[in-house]
Amino acid sequence: MSATRVCALSELEQDLPLRVVVDDVPICVVLDSAAEVHAVGDTCTHGEVSLSEGFVEDDTVECWAHGSRFSLRTGQPLNLPAYEPVPVYVVQIDGDDVLIDPTVTKPAQ
Known part of the structure; x- marks a missing residue:
């Protein structure tokens, strides 16, 4: 599969997550405070909660329901209750x- 256009760069607002779905894969897209675009799995690994409804600070996204924060660079949870990472997708x-290809993820770090 090739990368799919998910939005215009000009549509992204700094530190405001955007939920997109590509081939039934929910993805949270973020333009962070350093003007970098990130794409991570949109579902918190602690519960079935959309991360795109959460809060962005620097290069992290926080789940609004229970407060777990995830690195936008690695997908790793930075605090409990989540302990499993979310996938991180390559952004072009x-x-x-x-553009995002939901079949191409960055290696776990």
Whole structure:
């Protein structure tokens, strides 16, 4: 599969997560405070809660329900109650297009 356009870069607001679904895979897309675009699995590993409804600070996203924070770079949980990472997807920027292939994840770190 090839990368799919999920949104325009100009549509992303800094530190405001955006939920997209590509081939039935929910993904949380974030433009962080350093102007980097990240894409992680949108479902908190502690519960069935959408991370795109959470809060972004620096390069982390926090689940609004129970407070687990995940690294946008590695997917690793940074505090309990979550202890399993979320997948991190490779993001490509082509002009103003944000492209993601939900079958390509970054290696766990």
